[in-house]
Every structure is written in C-alpha cells, then in structure tokens.
Amino acid sequence: MADAVLEQTVDHEAAVAGRRRFWSRVLIYGLLAIFSLVYIVPLFVVVFNSFRDLPEISRNGLIAIPQSFRLDAWPQAWDTYCIGGACEGMKRYFFNSLMMTIPATIISTALGMINGYILSKWRFRGSEVLFTCMLLGVFMPGQISLLPWAFLLGKIGLNNSVYGLILVHVIQGLSFTTLFCRNYYVNIPDDLIKAARIDGAGFWRIFWKIVLPLSPPILIVTVIWQFTGIWNEYLFGVVLNSGAQQPITAALVALSTGGTNVRVFDVMSAAVLIGALPPLLVYFFGGKYFVRGLTQGAIK
Amino acid sequence: MSSLTIRNLRKNFGAVEVLKGIDLEARAGEFIALVGPSGCGKSTLLAMIAGLESVTSGEIWIGDRLVNSVAPKDRDIAMVFQSYALYPTMTVRENMLFGMESRGVPKPQQQEAIARVAALLQIEALLNRKPGQLSGGQRQRVAMGRALVRDPLLFLFDEPLSNLDAKLRVDMRTEIKKLHHRVGKTTIYVTHDQVEAMTLASRIAVMHQGEVQQFDEPEVVYNRPANIFVAGFMGSPAMNFIAAELTTIDGKPAVTFPLANGRTAALALHNGAADRASGKQVVLGIRPEHLSRHNPELAGKGGIATLTAPVEVVEPTGAETMAVMRFGELEVVGRFAPAEAPRMGEDMPLAVDMTHACLFDPATQRLI
Numbered sequence: 148m149a150d151a152v153l154e155q156t157v158d159h160e161a162a163v164a165g166r167r168r169f170w171s172r173v174l175i176y177g178l179l180a181i182f183s184l185v186y187i188v189p190l191f192v193v194v195f196n197s198f199r200d201l202p203e204i205s206r207n208g209l210i211a212i213p214q215s216f217r218l219d220a221w222p223q224a225w226d227t228y229c230i231g232g233a234c235e236g237m238k239r240y241f242f243n244s245l246m247m248t249i250p251a252t253i254i255s256t257a258l259g260m261i262n263g264y265i266l267s268k269w270r271f272r273g274s275e276v277l278f279t280c281m282l283l284g285v286f287m288p289g290q291i292s293l294l295p296w297a298f299l300l301g302k303i304g305l306n307n308s309v310y311g312l313i314l315v316h317v318i319q320g321l322s323f324t325t326l327f328c329r330n331y332y333v334n335i336p337d338d339l340i341k342a343a344r345i346d347g348a349g350f351w352r353i354f355w356k357i358v359l360p361l362s363p364p365i366l367i368v369t370v371i372w373q374f375t376g377i378w379n380e381y382l383f384g385v386v387l388n389s390g391a392q393q394p395i396t397a398a399l400v401a402l403s404t405g406g407t408n409v410r411v412f413d414v415m416s417a418a419v420l421i422g423a424l425p426p427l428l429v430y431f432f433g434g435k436y437f438v439r440g441l442t443q444g445a446i447k
Numbered sequence: 448m449s450s451l452t453i454r455n456l457r458k459n460f461g462a463v464e465v466l467k468g469i470d471l472e473a474r475a476g477e478f479i480a481l482v483g484p485s486g487c488g489k490s491t492l493l494a495m496i497a498g499l500e501s502v503t504s505g506e507i508w509i510g511d512r513l514v515n516s517v518a519p520k521d522r523d524i525a526m527v528f529q530s531y532a533l534y535p536t537m538t539v540r541e542n543m544l545f546g547m548e549s550r551g552v553p554k555p556q557q558q559e560a561i562a563r564v565a566a567l568l569q570i571e572a573l574l575n576r577k578p579g580q581l582s583g584g585q586r587q588r589v590a591m592g593r594a595l596v597r598d599p600l601l602f603l604f605d606e607p608l609s610n611l612d613a614k615l616r617v618d619m620r621t622e623i624k625k626l627h628h629r630v631g632k633t634t635i636y637v638t639h640d641q642v643e644a645m646t647l648a649s650r651i652a653v654m655h656q657g658e659v660q661q662f663d664e665p666e667v668v669y670n671r672p673a674n675i676f677v678a679g680f681m682g683s684p685a686m687n688f689i690a691a692e693l694t695t696i697d698g699k700p701a702v703t704f705p706l707a708n709g710r711t712a713a714l715a716l717h718n719g720a721a722d723r724a725s726g727k728q729v730v731l732g733i734r735p736e737h738l739s740r741h742n743p744e745l746a747g748k749g750g751i752a753t754l755t756a757p758v759e760v761v762e763p764t765g766a767e768t769m770a771v772m773r774f775g776e777l778e779v780v781g782r783f784a785p786a787e788a789p790r791m792g793e794d795m796p797l798a799v800d801m802t803h804a805c806l807f808d809p810a811t812q813r814l815i
Binding site for chain 2: 346356
C-alpha cells in the first residue's frame with residue numbers, strides 16, 4: 148500500500164509530461180489531418196464529378212455531396228467526346244503520351260546512367276567542366292529552348308510528331324538523369340572498379356556486371372522522375388505539336404477551352420483522371436522506393 | 448630471374464613529387480614489404496606496379512616484360528585491396544569467378560580453381576554468400592581467394608590487414624605467411640605496420656618522403672638501420688637516440704654524453720672500428736631491449752657498458768616491462784624482464800649492450 152502511494156507521488160511529474168505529450172501529439176496529427184484533407188479534396192471533387200449527372204452538377208455546383216451516380220462520362224471521355232474537331236475522346240492523346248513518355252524515359256535514363264558512370268568512374272581531363280556544363284541544363288527553364296527546338300525539329304522533319312517530342316524530352320531530361328546517376332555512382336568505391344580492371348573486365352563489362360546491379364535505387368528514382376515529368380509536361384506538347392499529335396496534357400486544355408459553350412464537367416473530370424492515372428499509378432507502386440532511393444546515398 | 452624490377456621510378460601529381468626515383472627488385476618467390484608512414488608513397492608505388500597509376504618516368508618490369516604502358520589486366524598480377532573491394536552484388540563464388548570469366552578461362556578449369564582455393568582458405572561453406580553476410584576476417588579471406596584463383600606472376604597486397612581488429616590481424620598475418628610459404632608466389636605487400644613487415648617479409652623496403660630509405664632483409668634493417676629514420680620507424684618502442692661525442696677510453700674508441708646529475712657517461716664502442724675522430728659529434732642509437740639491469744655476471748661479458756639513471760615511469764605489459772629513464776635532458780626507454788624491472792624513482796644500474804649500438808652522423812642522419 149505504501150509502495151503504491153510512493154509510486155503515485157513519483158509519477159506525478161511523469162503524468163504531467165505524458166499529458167503534455169498527448170496533447171502535442173493530438174495537435175500534430177490534427178494539423179496533419181487538416182492539411183492532407185485540403186490537399187486531397189480537389190481529387191475527391193474530380194472523382195465525384197466524373198460519376199455525377201451533368202444536370203445535377205449544374206444544379207448543386209461543382210463542390211457538393213454527389214446525389215447521382217452514372218458511368219457515362221468515362222466512356223465518353225475515353226472514346227467519343229469531340230476535342231478540336233475530332234470526336235475520338237482522349238484515347239488517341241493518351242496513347243500519344245504513352246508513345247512519347249515510355250521511350251523518352253527509357254532512353255534518357257539509359258544515357259544518364261552511362262553519362263554518370265563515365266563522369267564518376269572514368270574521369271578524363273575536363274570531365275568536371277563537362278559535368279558542370281550539363282548541370283546548367285537542370286537550372287535552365289524549358290521556355291528558353293522552345294524556339295530552338297521548333298527550328299531544329301522543323302529542319303530535321305520531326306515537327307508535329309511524337310518522335311520529335313521524344314527527342315526533346317530525352318535531351319531536356321539528360322541533365323537530370325546524368326546528375327542523379329553521377330552523384331549516386333560517386334559513392335560506389337573506386338576500389339571495386341580497380342579490382343575489376345585487374346580482373347580483366349573492361350568498360351562495358353564493369354558497367355553491366357558491377358555498376359548496374361548496384362543501381363536499382365537510383366534507377367527507380369530516375370525512372371519515376373522522368374516518367375512523371377515527361378507525362379505531365381505541357382509546354383512543349385502544346386507548342387511543338389498540334390491536333391492529333393498532341394500529348395494528353397495539351398488535349399486536356401483543348402477539351403476544357405474549346406468547342407461548345409456547355410461546360411461538360413462530368414466528361415472533363417473523367418478526362419482529367421484519365422490523364423492523371425499513369426503518374427498516380429507510378430507513385431502508388433514506386434513512391435516508396437522513390438523516397439528510399441533519394442534518401443539512401445551510400446552503398447554499403 | 449627476378450619477378451619485378453623497378454628502375455628510377457618517378458611519379459608527379461602536378462607539381463608534387465610523390466616518388467623520387469625508386470629502385471627495387473624482387474626475386475622469384477620473394478615476399479617484399481613496402482613499409483613507411485602514411486604519405487610516403489608506398490601505396491602509389493603499388494598502384495603503379497598494378498597499372499592503376501601512370502608512370503611519370505622510369506621503368507617497371509614484371510618478369511622480363513617492360514609494363515610501363517601495359518593495361519592492368521595484361522600485367523599478370525593479382526591484387527588484394529585494403530577495402531577488400533568485393534563485388535557486393537555477387538556471391539563469394541561469383542566474386543572469384545569474375546576474373547576468370549573476364550579472361551575466358553574454360554569452365555572446368557574455373558571450377559577446379561575455385562575448389563582448390565576454397566579448400567586452401569577454408570571458405571567452402573561461404574561460397575554462396577554475399578560479401579554483406581561475411582565477417583571482416585571472412586571478407587579478407589575471400590579477397591585473398593579472389594587473387595589466388597589466378598596463377599599470376601605477382602601478388603600485390605595493399606594494407607590487407609588494417610581493417611581487422613588487433614587479434615584477427617595477428618591471426619591473419621600468420622595465415623598469410625603460411626599461405627606464401629605454400630604458394631610460393633612473388634608478393635609485394637604494402638603496410639604501415641613495421642611488425643607486419645618484419646614478420647612477413649623476406650626483404651623490407653622502408654620508404655619515406657617518396658624515397659626508399661633502405662631495402663634489405665628484416666634483420667639487417669632492424670640491427671643495422673641505414674639512417675635515423677629507419678632506426679626510429681622499425682621497432683616498438685622506438686630506438687633511443689642520444690646526442691653524444693666520440694672520445695677514447697684507454698686508447699679505445701668510446702662515446703660520452705651527459706647524465707642527469709651532472710655526471711657524464713662514457714661507453715666503450717664495440718661494433719667495428721671505423722676511423723673515428725675524437726671529439727666528433729654523433730647520435731648514439733640504442734634499442735630498448737639492449738638495456739638491462741646491471742649485475743656482476745654481466746660485468747665479465749664483453750661489449751657491456753654501465754651507467755646509472757633515475758627511473759621516471761614504469762609500464763608493465765605482462766611479458767615485459769617498459770621503463771622510462773632520464774639521461775640528462777633525454778628520456779630513454781628500456782625494456783626489461785619483469786623479474787629485473789626497476790621501481791619508480793629508483794636510481795637504476797644499467798648495462799648497455801654496446802655490440803648492438805648504432806652510431807649516426809647528426810648531419811647526414813646516416814649510419815656511421
């Protein structure tokens with residue numbers, strides 16, 4: 148009994164501290180909850196509206212609790228809705244974007260890895276200067292190169308073509324992928340390369356057998372970065388390409404601004420979601436690795 | 448035939464001269480240790496032998512081939528790195544296979560080599576593990592195994608034991624010695640640890656500031672160091688250096704130097720008789736183990752000189768006891784058997800074994 152009393156008096160301080168801790172936790176989680184809500188509400192609104200009846204939207208406003216449920220907007224947005232004169236929905240532009248993003252991501256990542264490998268493990272006179280020059284590309288706004296690109300693509304006959312956009316995105320993305328890979332490879336011990344050289348391996352064999360197997364973390368970061376960046380890119384898509392050659396981002400804007408006077412919020416919402424789906428999926432499945440890859444610098 | 452010959456080898460990094468004309472030669476089957484403090488150029492020298500650093504001037508011959516501009520893979524060498532440099536994504540077996548695959552060694556021969564080396568190093572049980580699953584000592588073994596699966600003309604070791612804890616280091620040292628005895632390959636071994644160099648090498652090259660100070664057998668390097676640097680670097684505790692003056696006792700050469708209490712010591716010299724002008728300043732070098740407690744038995748032996756000195760610090764290590772004594776301005780370390788160890792504060796009668804004493808020229812720092 149005496150022990151219990153003693154314990155209580157001792158616990159008093161701890162109880163106060165515990166209570167303070169509890170309320171600070173409540174505050175932190177409360178704030179976090181509010182912020183995530185603010186952040187996610189637009190997504191909810193778009194998702195809801197893609198399933199609502201158009202008259203119901205007009206009646207109750209864009210932001211309202213849904214009172215109807217229809218799937219019509221989705222097939223319409225995908226297949227039949229008229230954008231800029233062509234009544235084929237989003238699918239053509241979706242595939243344009245896919246046709247542009249996948250090769251551009253693969254090529255720019257592959258080149259970035261090789262660049263990074265050379266700039267970190269096979270340095271030569273002037274390689275640091277070269278790297279610094281490439282870094283400039285990271286800080287250069289895309290608008291600067293817009294006109295030169297238009298000129299160049301016209302010259303080589305790739306204007307208004309998905310292939311032209313692939314080329315643009317490969318080159319524009321190269322500074323990022325090179326930076327990522329170079330900074331990652333710098334942490335691979337040089338002794339590994341030396342040991343491999345004595346073992347009789349050359350430039351490519353060392354890359355395939357030693358460097359590449361160590362690369363998954365940075366590979367995931369680079370691929371996610373490039374894929375979402377290229378998919379979401381709008382400026383080049385809308386300026387360099389027109390009509391049926393535009394990527395989905397440009398088509399979305401065309402859909403929301405052009406054509407009839409009626410605002411088809413349900414179809415627009417569905418179209419936006421179709422356009423947002425691939426990057427969202429990439430984040431869902433790769434986001435965990437993305438964070439890990441960015442934070443994990445050294446290779447043990 | 449010599450496996451490695453280095454002639455007047457120089458290396459500059461920009462304006463910095465890292466190696467200043469190295470001459471070195473390893474006979475077939477020899478174990479050469481390159482030893483020196485950090486920054487002496489020993490690792491650079493090894494990297495140049497391996498072909499990982501370019502040659503500024505001079506010649507490197509491996510076997511009967513000038514290899515100055517030969518790629519590392521074509522130099523017929525194998526190397527063990529300080530960091531082990533095991534390929535982290537490969538198993539132990541794949542690590543050992545990598546070099547053979549690169550060189551297109553036939554499959555049956557590869558398997559045979561792995562079986563042989565795994566048995567030799569007792570790493571059969573580890574063959575399917577990744578380097579991350581191995582302890583430090585095991586990694587060390589695998590790194591050696593990767594070098595041993597080839598049959599090169601030359602083995603290069605770059606401080607292979609410095610990442611291990613003290614006990615393991617001693618074990619692996621013995622292991623390497625056994626291994627070299629069994630394999631009999633010419634080995635160049637870089638270390639900053641003079642004990643490793645003494646225990647392993649058939650000849651030691653002591654390096655300092657980009658130059659080879661002495662290149663000789665361990666006993667010679669230890670007993671007849673070429674200069675004050677080598678004398679101080681080899682041996683622990685280090686050799687005692689005492690500023691002294693040449694003189695004569697009864698017409699025989701001797702050295703004299705001041706002691707603590709205003710007295711001077713005069714010790715007769717016993718090693719060789721060069722023409723030594725009386726009055727010349729010299730540096731007397733005495734190793735700690737050549738000091739002992741004076742007793743009547745020793746008095747009859749030749750080459751013993753005596754003096755007394757106050758004891759300032761006593762450090763027992765178990766097997767032996769170190770004591771710091773004062774010779775005038777100097778502190779001198781002695782190494783005693785525990786039974787005859789001094790007490791702190793004692794004015795100790797010392798016997799100095801002058802047959803092992805070294806004399807150095809204070810100007811040139813060289814052995815006289």
